[in-house]
């Protein structure tokens with residue numbers, strides 16, 4: 001779906017070597033489409049924040065190019081930066097400011113004329129309107145995070161970067177945050193988020209990019225990623241224990257695991273394969289006179305896929 005949309009952000013062969021020689025990005029190519037939600041997943045230190053910071057023009061790439069709506073992030077910094085809202089991990093706002101003042105101030109930083117109606121809309125959308133006169137220090141953690149989003153939206157950007165938007169936030173608040181992100185997408189905002197929470201990517205992203213050690217190892221539509229790399233397993237509870245997988249099931253040997261108690265057989269198969277082999281497996285079991293008391297299937301989660309990808313990459 002999103003791949004049919006025009007490319008809004010294009011990163012080509014982006015590298016970043018920090019002072020001291022650490023290579024945080026090793027030639028990243030990434031296209032981000034207009035109106036999509038893309039989640040960047042990766043272990044600690046993978047380079048997610050560095051990549052976001054490079055696109056936002058906060059960190060200068062050592063080589064490579066990044067364009068936003070056709071503008072170069074270095075040559076046309078003012079144009080590209082004004083199209084972007086960045087929600088950082090940490091709140092750096094003055095604790096003694098009011099919500100209204102701090103959000104209005106953020107808009108002013110981009111040289112945009114005052115627009116109280118827009119600030120009001122942003123605060124209402126984020127359920128912060130009744131807190132507009134509160135000081136930042138009087139707010140709860142979840143509200144402070146929403147203030148960060150409000151600040152990032154104050155200048156009407158068409159792109160929003162969210163760096164770990166729900167780190168350390170409880171499940172309820174996380175879901176609220178997802179609803180906020182979904183509403184922004186409905187307004188046409190392109191959203192790039194980094195996250196450690198795989199279920200977050202699974203819940204809200206259209207596409208998923210996996211970064212490991214400064215490289216993008218996969219970028220794929222979420223649904224396609226899950227069918228392409230996902231596996232299913234069939235769990236067979238046996239009527240009575242067996243000591244080993246019978247010879248007549250030799251063709252399945254690589255995919256079959258017998259539990260230590262001999263009572264459970266697990267069969268792993270590829271969800272994308274044309275034939276799962278389940279019919280043949282069940283027939284083979286019957287021929288071997290092994291009775292099945294119960295069977296159930298399990299689909300691998302995005303978490304399984306992610307862990308597998310990062311491990312294979314290592």
Ligand SMILES: Nc1ncnc2c1ncn2[C@@H]1O[C@H](COP(=O)(O)OP(=O)(O)OP(=O)(O)O)[C@@H](O)[C@H]1O
Pocket residue numbers: 018019020022023024042043044045046047048049050051
């Ligand atoms: N200013 C800097 N100077 C030197 N090294 C840095 C600097 N900033 C980041 N790094 C290193 O670059 C690597 C990538 O860091 P980055 O913050 O981009 O990772 P990340 O994927 O966002 O990690 P996390 O999930 O922990 O936030 C890390 O090893 C980090 O120590």
